[in-house]
Amino acid sequence: MAARERLPPWHERQTLANGREVLIRPIRPEDAEPLRAGFELLQPDEVRQRFLHTLKELTPEMAERFTRLNPKTEFALVAAEPLPPGEALVGAVARVAIDANGRDGEFAILVSHFIANLGLGRYLMTRLVKWARGKKLERLYGDVFENNHAMLSLAESLGFQREFQHDAPGLVRVVLELKPAKR
DSSP: OOOOOOOOTTOEEEEOTTSOEEEEEEOOGGGHHHHHHHHTTSOHHHHHHHHSSOOSOOOHHHHHHHHSOOTTTEEEEEEEOSSOTTTSOEEEEEEEEEOTTSSEEEEEEEEOTTSTTSSHHHHHHHHHHHHHHHTTOSEEEEEEETTOHHHHHHHHHTTOEEEEOTTSTTEEEEEEEOSOOOO
């Protein structure tokens, strides 16, 4: 009988629908340079969908900020090659930041076109929801372009509701209520 590999919390090996194996794990400071390198492989529309505007490069300062989180208020997972942080190419990032009110969390997710449509986005979103529930948040939300049908469909399938933004044309806020309303 083979011994089962024990992984640290929030670490999981996943085999994608195309047979590629990735390691889902919390983001690490060592991921800053691989994130910058991987950013160059993204298509302009992928960047715009995630950052909600055009961004030509991921600066060292931005990469540093993305990889050094406040563990009390932020959480981020990556889907990476099963190599050590700093060496592994990162194909997806999913993150949550708790609002100043301490009750809501804003999510963001980016899955590279190289591994899109393989179920990874759905899986990462379920992990973000689990973390948010563990933090006793009331709502999880994200802003999505109204033409990002894949993300809107995914959010809807996970129970998110749409809230149209009157002050942000072209954006839809998707919201998941994590706690039942008090009666």
